Amino acid sequence: MExxxxxxxxxxxxxxxxxxDAASDDGDTVVGVxxxxxAGDMDAAARKAFITEMPSSSGQPGQxxxxxxxxVDASGETTYKKTTSSALxxxxxxxxxxxxxxxxxxxxxxxxxQDFYVVESIFFPSEGSNLTPAHHFPDFRFKxxxxxxxxxxxxxxxxxxxxxxxxxxxxxxxxxSNPGASGSxxxxxxDDEFIIKTVMHKEAEFLxxxxxGYYMNLNQNxxxxxxxxxxxxxxxxxxKNIRVVVMNNVLPRVxxxxxxxxxxxxxYKRRASKKEREKARPTFxxxxxxxxxxxxxxxxxxxxxxxxxxxxRDCLVLESFKIMDYSLLLGVHNMDQAERERQMExxxxxxxxxxxxxxxxxLYSTAMESIQGGGGLxxxxxxRRHVSQxxxxxxxx
Amino acid sequence: MExxxxxxxxxxxxxxxxxxDAASDDGDTVVGVxxxxxAGDMDAAARKAFITEMPSSSGQPGQxxxxxxxxVDASGETTYKKTTSSALxxxxxxxxxxxxxxxxxxxxxxxxxQDFYVVESIFFPSEGSNLTPAHHFPDFRFKxxxxxxxxxxxxxxxxxxxxxxxxxxxxxxxxxSNPGASGSxxxxxxDDEFIIKTVMHKEAEFLxxxxxGYYMNLNQNxxxxxxxxxxxxxxxxxxKNIRVVVMNNVLPRVxxxxxxxxxxxxxYKRRASKKEREKARPTFxxxxxxxxxxxxxxxxxxxxxxxxxxxxRDCLVLESFKIMDYSLLLGVHNMDQAERERQMExxxxxxxxxxxxxxxxxLYSTAMESIQGGGGLxxxxxxRRHVSQxxxxxxxx
Numbered sequence: 001m002e003x004x005x006x007x008x009x010x011x012x013x014x015x016x017x018x019x020x021d022a023a024s025d026d027g028d029t030v031v032g033v034x035x036x037x038x039a040g041d042m043d044a045a046a047r048k049a050f051i052t053e054m055p056s057s058s059g060q061p062g063q064x065x066x067x068x069x070x071x072v073d074a075s076g077e078t079t080y081k082k083t084t085s086s087a088l089x090x091x092x093x094x095x096x097x098x099x100x101x102x103x104x105x106x107x108x109x110x111x112x113x114q115d116f117y118v119v120e121s122i123f124f125p126s127e128g129s130n131l132t133p134a135h136h137f138p139d140f141r142f143k144x145x146x147x148x149x150x151x152x153x154x155x156x157x158x159x160x161x162x163x164x165x166x167x168x169x170x171x172x173x174x175x176x177s178n179p180g181a182s183g184s185x186x187x188x189x190x191d192d193e194f195i196i197k198t199v200m201h202k203e204a205e206f207l208x209x210x211x212x213g214y215y216m217n218l219n220q221n222x223x224x225x226x227x228x229x230x231x232x233x234x235x236x237x238x239x240k241n242i243r244v245v246v247m248n249n250v251l252p253r254v255x256x257x258x259x260x261x262x263x264x265x266x267x268y269k270r271r272a273s274k275k276e277r278e279k280a281r282p283t284f285x286x287x288x289x290x291x292x293x294x295x296x297x298x299x300x301x302x303x304x305x306x307x308x309x310x311x312x313r314d315c316l317v318l319e320s321f322k323i324m325d326y327s328l329l330l331g332v333h334n335m336d337q338a339e340r341e342r343q344m345e346x347x348x349x350x351x352x353x354x355x356x357x358x359x360x361x362x363l364y365s366t367a368m369e370s371i372q373g374g375g376g377l378x379x380x381x382x383x384r385r386h387v388s389q390x391x392x393x394x395x396x397x
Numbered sequence: 398m399e400x401x402x403x404x405x406x407x408x409x410x411x412x413x414x415x416x417x418d419a420a421s422d423d424g425d426t427v428v429g430v431x432x433x434x435x436a437g438d439m440d441a442a443a444r445k446a447f448i449t450e451m452p453s454s455s456g457q458p459g460q461x462x463x464x465x466x467x468x469v470d471a472s473g474e475t476t477y478k479k480t481t482s483s484a485l486x487x488x489x490x491x492x493x494x495x496x497x498x499x500x501x502x503x504x505x506x507x508x509x510x511q512d513f514y515v516v517e518s519i520f521f522p523s524e525g526s527n528l529t530p531a532h533h534f535p536d537f538r539f540k541x542x543x544x545x546x547x548x549x550x551x552x553x554x555x556x557x558x559x560x561x562x563x564x565x566x567x568x569x570x571x572x573x574s575n576p577g578a579s580g581s582x583x584x585x586x587x588d589d590e591f592i593i594k595t596v597m598h599k600e601a602e603f604l605x606x607x608x609x610g611y612y613m614n615l616n617q618n619x620x621x622x623x624x625x626x627x628x629x630x631x632x633x634x635x636x637k638n639i640r641v642v643v644m645n646n647v648l649p650r651v652x653x654x655x656x657x658x659x660x661x662x663x664x665y666k667r668r669a670s671k672k673e674r675e676k677a678r679p680t681f682x683x684x685x686x687x688x689x690x691x692x693x694x695x696x697x698x699x700x701x702x703x704x705x706x707x708x709x710r711d712c713l714v715l716e717s718f719k720i721m722d723y724s725l726l727l728g729v730h731n732m733d734q735a736e737r738e739r740q741m742e743x744x745x746x747x748x749x750x751x752x753x754x755x756x757x758x759x760l761y762s763t764a765m766e767s768i769q770g771g772g773g774l775x776x777x778x779x780x781r782r783h784v785s786q787x788x789x790x791x792x793x794x
Contacts (some may be wrong), residue, residue, distance in 0.1 A: 051578045110617040110714070212510055212609055213509060
């Protein structure tokens, strides 16, 4: 299998310009499926936005605007259902801290069908209780959906309970300034690994229903590019329910993406807007891809086959859940350009190219290697390839 | 881990008598969970017999008696819901032949949640049709439950479609003469691999509901001793529905069991009846086990640990489905006794002890080796160990 695919892996020494050449040898590639946030064609009755809509690339910092449940209070702080972002973050961190700790005291066991329908609930009065610490936020109740099932998923994804706890609870959560057009609030963990997103009641309900099928897909299709769900929670406070989902961060900053595409396999209105194209790092669409990358992207044969097979299996699952309007998020990291950038940025300029580009960890994003499974990639570090699926889309009834 | 458990594997050269010594070195062991057919404590409202009741060891050939739907016609042939056994066998063979063949033309794909709820249906007029051959039985309709899911299960169990077809459709089915007390009819394939059993509507419905959980257990606990279900079908004829399930044959004749126990972990009325004890190969119960095998059975440490872990996991699944009153079927094959028997039966008397005892295949029963997983057993052939779980029990609401 060293045929044309292998060409995609040869190490080009020259600093070829990026544009049409992103397809070539030395570009790292990130591929993923993301929710294409075409809020305009939203039809509430027939479709609903799926859980995995990502921060809108065209979004603006949300000051002053109220979109859906997301608003801004007098002090300029983001609110969600009138709960301040700081109170929400605090509740999430206290709640996850409790539920993960609580779970670790229970022995590991197989996941049963019933586990998908369990909801665990714990009350956090601000003055504290036997089980919970005192805090400075209003009283709240924290609910954990399907704790044992999500523990199993986290284990499958290789996330140790301590790491999950540490990333989510021991470091401040960073609110994203370009939230989605749906009115969700997004938080990122400081280590860039996890995204927390507020979801609507219907979305949380849908994710719960989806869990057995999600389980089945993970088992049969472990290289799936579908989003990685790590937890589903609800903060109840002041008569409001705020549901959040914890997911993997598809494009951790640690690998700079020189080109990003949101691909739907359609050519209808699939060109990035003028505004988007003016950005430093725009997310292009299908028509741009066809125009910029005339020869497409070259992958070695094994990787190509594995990727296509994985996409087919993922699409079957999405179809079975009547989820549509998802897209493939594709990121291209150009090794030569990265090297030039490093030099221009006055880095130490180490010439040892074998050294991994990234010092930070990016554990839970899906690298190309894991798509392809049993190796076949040469020069793993140099040709670091990320393939992640970050969203699903809307749902057609 | 060569401790006491290893003793259970040492090859004793002497022909020690069986009785209390079954526990010792040279006895092969068969363990399984079977449905304990205590028809007496049946309480239709609160419990229901589960699908996996096995041919009653105390049953008599059913001539003349009508039990449940099972009867005997004027010619002495068994009937089920007034359908003759020969017509039922014919319909099953035609139906399975069609459905497996039909399935093999469809490409393999992942099992989806929906697949558990699919029922495929095909009409077999006696004069034949475009799709079905002519036959000598009354017209019937054949339904296949969850065809894609069961295909996946068969694949997990290592059953190739051709083998399944051949065993079930190309050789005559043998009706068992000692059917269960519940009124089921049992057929065995000639190669001794598969058992076909009629099940009641409620049982079939229950098995269908159980499939997602069954799937989960097979994935997480692949060494499970729970019954292997290979297919669920329904023959509709003359306004009657006859549902049958295809399962593994837990105790294929190929390995003669010198001792059999049906164990529930209870001592209440758990002694084999006088009538049972008078048989050549009785199935004993808990109290007999305690009396006959004072030191219990010796297993090597690894096998013991793996077996206990598997039983715990299986019990968790049974409990989660509110199934109770199941039992562990334990068979002991004594190597020395088998050798003496072979010599007495005037076989060639080959002294090559490395030769497998069995020439026939017994592919789909669960051998001890598969419980223990990663080896650790020495002298595999000589110490052939079978561990199978053949039933579940009743269901408590």
